[in-house]
Amino acid sequence: MLNRHPDKRSRLVDAAVRLVHEQGFARTTLADIAGAAGVPLGNVYYYFKTKEAIGEALVAHHAGHYATLRGQWNQSGDARSRLAAFVQMTADNRAVLARSGCPVGTLCAELHKAGGPLAEQTGAIFTELLGWLEEQFRALGRDTDAADLALHLLSALQGVSLIAHSLDDPEYVDRETARLTGWIQTL
Amino acid sequence: MLNRHPDKRSRLVDAAVRLVHEQGFARTTLADIAGAAGVPLGNVYYYFKTKEAIGEALVAHHAGHYATLRGQWNQSGDARSRLAAFVQMTADNRAVLARSGCPVGTLCAELHKAGGPLAEQTGAIFTELLGWLEEQFRALGRDTDAADLALHLLSALQGVSLIAHSLDDPEYVDRETARLTGWIQTL
DNA sequence: GTCTATATGTGGATAGAC
DNA sequence: GTCTATCCACATATAGAC
Incomplete structure (x- = not known):
């Protein structure tokens, strides 16, 4: 983990941790996570290849x-x-x-x-x-x-x-x- | 509960109980349940108005x-x-x-x-x-x-x-x- | 009551401009 | 690296013939 994208990536993970805890993994959409982290939906795929990678x-x-x-x-x-x-x-x-x-x-x-x-x-x-x-x-x-x-x-x-x-x-x-x-x- | 449709209805419930236990509620589709119970998909809605009703x-x-x-x-x-x-x-x-x-x-x-x-x-x-x-x-x-x-x-x-x-x-x-x-x- | 075909909505994933 | 627009698959639910 080279962590070359500390800001957005960690914001996405933090948002995912919170939302998945509250709603569950399946019910939490990538749009939810992106929105909570202030990242456009399409850009999520630059940091995580799939939803499972976020998991x-x-x-x-x-x-x-x-x-x-x-x-x-x-x-x-x-x-x-x-x-x-x-x-x-x-x-x-x-x-x-x-x-x-x-x-x-x-x-x-x-x-x-x-x-x-x-x-x-x-x-x-x-x-x-x-x-x-x-x-x-x-x-x-x-x-x-x-x-x-x-x-x-x-x-x-x-x-x-x-x-x-x-x-x-x-x-x-x-x-x-x-x-x-x-x-x-x-x- | 008048239970006027014992066969198909109970077959659907039994299948739902088993599949939901194995796969979870969200991941279990109506098609899964219908298939396991031997009931055509569209007919499920005669017995249950919504998926939540199956729940x-x-x-x-x-x-x-x-x-x-x-x-x-x-x-x-x-x-x-x-x-x-x-x-x-x-x-x-x-x-x-x-x-x-x-x-x-x-x-x-x-x-x-x-x-x-x-x-x-x-x-x-x-x-x-x-x-x-x-x-x-x-x-x-x-x-x-x-x-x-x-x-x-x-x-x-x-x-x-x-x-x-x-x-x-x-x-x-x-x-x-x-x-x-x-x-x-x-x- | 039963079943086929399909409408509708949603979500993961991609294309491609910038 | 970033972001918009969109594709595609799938699941709930409905329409309507039988």
Whole structure:
């Protein structure tokens, strides 16, 4: 990625990230993205050969975002506080989650029904997250069941995001994250 | 619902349920549904005024399906065994869940991004399920936190369905349902 | 009630001037 | 590199014969 077109290209990606989160990938048209980014429709194809190419940039954006967060969390605190920070991030996003769901979770669900290479790339974000969570649980001395605990935590957060989104009520996020935060303290 | 056209209409709904689960609602065309049901495209509009009307029938189908299951579970066993049966149903569906996700969860996610009245109708399935789960936990003597336990259980199951679907691996379902089954026994 | 043919709208993608 | 105009495929929906 030589990034020779920082302005327009990143504006297009930013617009795509926001619109796809709100409307879904299929429902978001190139005209929507171009309009939101202030770029004429035809010019989009100079930066992205196809709509799927925008999808790839989108997935890369989310993957990079979570990689950055993990890097920050790895800099400070112990494993328990890192897990708490992860849960707290979900709690802080209660309003957005109720309105549009988890950006990664909803994208995974949609792209996997469509099939194709994009689906696997999105799923990889979960794999990376599960790996990082497993490391934290292992650091807490849960060597034997670290992977299961990681799966349980991510499942609960993804599930409550889906439910809060489906019922359009951020209170579900509050209740489940409160429970998970307490659970982490008992480990 | 007078159900004066049992054959073709129910064939169309059955085909829609299957195809929408596999492909998503937006990606499933009326031609797909008509073809799978062995009905000419134009004739679909005699039974359903619009595509959204098919969506309503679809949601009603799922709502009815879960209502029937709850009715069966309510007939036998105690609350703990009912909760175990609910989790076991997810475990038994591991292969389908990994391939296409939870029919209700994926439908909720997709329809809620599209907006409109269908979104609320689908979400109501979750509300009904949460209510039933809450009753079971209350029957176990968890009066104060029954609603939170219900939310936790449904979140974990919906979340692991999403993860297993995103990573196309039924083993995630096995691991999380095993944990949840054990958890229920401790309550 | 059933089915064929088609109208209508939309969205991804391209041509080609500048 | 940029932008306008347009092509083309496809999906919902309708018209109208039978």
